């Protein structure tokens with residue numbers, strides 16, 4: 001059973017998946033008030049503008065919250081660390097944390113963006129920031 005179901009790309013999030021293919025994490029930016037947002041939505045929650053463009057995230061943030069996910073029907077698979085990353089630009093992103101023992105994960109841990117292909121799907125992921 002694959003661990004990742006390929007995304008269903010829609011009009012409102014095609015930019016996001018196009019960016020992932022270029023190893024960029026793109027955030028929506030309101031064209032009127034310049035507020036950054038994620039996940040993709042058609043309207044700015046601050047000024048209600050429908051006009052937007054994108055900004056590539058620098059890829060740095062900290063762990064706001066996290067869990068270790070172990071599926072009960074797959075006891076032999078490695079647990080995944082699911083994180084809510086507070087990006088330095090402001091929005092938060094749900095992702096996975098790689099290259100760290102679950103026992104070493106802490107809130108506020110500095111993390112950096114990386115990309116990994118899982119079951120044939122390229123995904124934005126995070127790992128502990130170098131030097132942390």
Ligand code: ZN
Nearest residue numbers: 030033044047
């Ligand atoms: Zn706005």
